[in-house]
Amino acid sequence: MKTIRYHRLGLHFALFLLSTGVFAQQNVGINNPTPHASAVLDIAATNKGLLIPRLTEAQRQAIASPATGLMVFQTDGSVGFWYYVSTGGWTFLNSAGDNLGNHTATQTLNLNNQRLLGTATSALGDSTAQVEIQAHVSNKSAAFITRSEENSRKYTRTILSGYGTGPMGQGIDYAVWGNAYRSGGWGAIFSAGNPVAPTRWVGLAQHPGFTNAGSAIRIVDGTQGVGKVLTSDAEGNGKWASPSQTATQNFNLATFKLVGNGGSRGISISNTGDIYMVEDPANGNNQTLYLPGHLYLSPLNASTPIAYIQARVPVPSASTNIGLTLRTTIAGGVRDALTISPDGSANFYGTVKANNVTLTSDARFKQGVRPVAGALATVQALRGVRYTWNELGIAHGGQANAEQIGFLAQELEKVYPELVTTDAEGYKAVNYAQLTPVLLEAIKELSQKEAALQKQVELLNKQQAVLQIKTDQHSTALQTLQKQMATLLGEAPAGTQARK
Incomplete structure (x- = not known):
């Protein structure tokens, strides 16, 4: 192994050898007699460094066809080391960056006004994402939050997937929660649910954290107004419009009911048009129908004008009453x-x-027809009375302080039990209408007796007339006899004066 002393001439010579490939298969050490076997060039120093080309951002971008692995030091903009990879372009080695070599961040990743960008070249499926963040929600936590603010003033916040405090102070799970802070209040759009109570809802809210403040839903597009409703066209574009008072098609409840005020009971309509206000049509459940003043009933059908x-009940049985x-x-x-x-x-x-x-009272409806006998005697056994209703009578329909004429049912029942009925509570009632035939027969009996007496009177009158004739005849004969006796005695007849 060759040792190269650090001086200007040696360095130039080493660089020349490296550039010409003479020592391409050997290790070169500078100030290092034992270069590492994995390094082509191993430089050692305690008071100096390696100075690579220094370029401005414009100069770096102007390098033609940079090779993969090319490194420069940029002196403006994002100052620092940059390296080039053919598949990704230039990459900035941020001095405050994370250690992501083992795919695990060791500190917060700051994008520093740059983008986090990834482009997939093939479908990843519906359970794999290019960016996947999972929050641990044993306590309040969010998987993803974005914020916008200026000078410590908050403007918007969006939270994706997590568990936290809801708009009314309750703990909720949420999928998307976006806040817009304005004028001391805020609005939100989110899909959320309470992990304890079975509430799941999606809403737009203005000041949702304050009771009776703002509104549950607010959409402003310039067409809003009092009493308007949100409508859409065939493409799904929504706008505010005045509600139409005329339906354009039938409203089908299907197997559901029309209910109100959050109740479970309501109106159901069968496919034949029958209307039910009960769960089970064979059994009521104390529901009430209020109508405003009039109830109009149409005929059952064209052939039955009733x-x-x-x-x-829909299907009555033999025991249905x-x-x-x-x-x-x-x-x-x-x-x-x-x-x-x-x-x-x-x-x-x-x-x-x-x-x-x-x-x-059709005769064809009756059998066992027989006369009412002894009507006069039974009527004479009855007692008509005058009375007024007491409290019990008033409670059962009697008119207070009104003079009445009638019978006492208990007395009438002893003579004509068929004219008295007893209800389930034991109270008795009189069928005054059916008493009419009894009175009629009693009158007929009385009339017959009157006719018989009239005949007797007429016979007595005839007998009296005969007696009167005989009496007159006897009176005339007596007067004649008196005259004769007076003549015989030389006396003047009775009723005359003697002549002087």
Whole structure:
């Protein structure tokens, strides 16, 4: 191995040998008698360095066809060492850079107004990215944050993937969270979710950290206005527009319901147009329908000009029994004004007033027809009374402080039990309408008795007339006899004066 002493002539000679390739297969040491076997040139010094060409940025960029591995020292701009690689161009060796030789950063990577650029030449798949950052979120942490600020004043911030404090102070997981700070408040667009509660939402917010401040969504494009809605064209371009009051197509609920105020109960519509307000049409769930003043019912169909109100389930069985009650409101309370039982019997709470009431009485509907006998005697056993309703009677539909005339059901039941009914609570009611035939037959019986008495009176009058004739005849004969006796006795007849 040759040893070259460090002096100007020796250095020139060594460089000449290196440039001509004479010692291409040997190790050369400068101030180093034992150069390293892996080095072509091994320079040793304790008070000097290696000085390579020094160029400005313009001079470096002007080098024609630089070779891979070419290194220079740039004296302006990004001052420092630059090396060239044919596949990537010039690379700056930042004195404050990271040790990335083993692909693990040892300190924060500062781009220093430069870009982080990577270009893929083939597809990497949907689970591999050119840049992949993973955050550990056992505590609050973010995988990627970008900021914009000037003079310590914050303008925007974007966070990609992490866990942190949400706009209402709650802990949330988020995918994208972008903030724009303006005028003491801020707006955000993010996709986030609470890791404890099952809330997942995407929103645009203005001042979302303050209750009742700003709005949940705000889009300003110059077309906004009070009451307008966001619409889009066929290409998906959105704009604000006044809402149309006319639908342009049917609104299909499919298998879902129309609900309100976050409830789960609502209106469902079958494919035949039947409307349901219950989960199970065979069982109600205490829902209420409020209508503004009028309820209009159309005929069932063109061939049936009748509108129906039915207490019914879609598929009734032999054991299905449903009544119907019409309720009113009085003094703030609810009153069952009309109750119709499943068999069709009706119970009115108050007074029933009608211009005409017709009861079914066709002979073809009846059997076992027989006369009402002894009506007069049974009517004479009845007692009509005057009365007013007490509190219990008023509670069951009676009118307060109104004089009434009628029967006591318990008394009538003893004579005509078929005219008295008893409800489920044990209260009794009288069928006054069916008492009419009884009164009719009683009147007929009374009329027959009156006719018989009239005949008796007429017979007595005839007998009296005959007796009167006989009495007159007897009176005339007596007067004649008196006259005869007076003549015989020389006396003047009764009723005359004797002549003087």
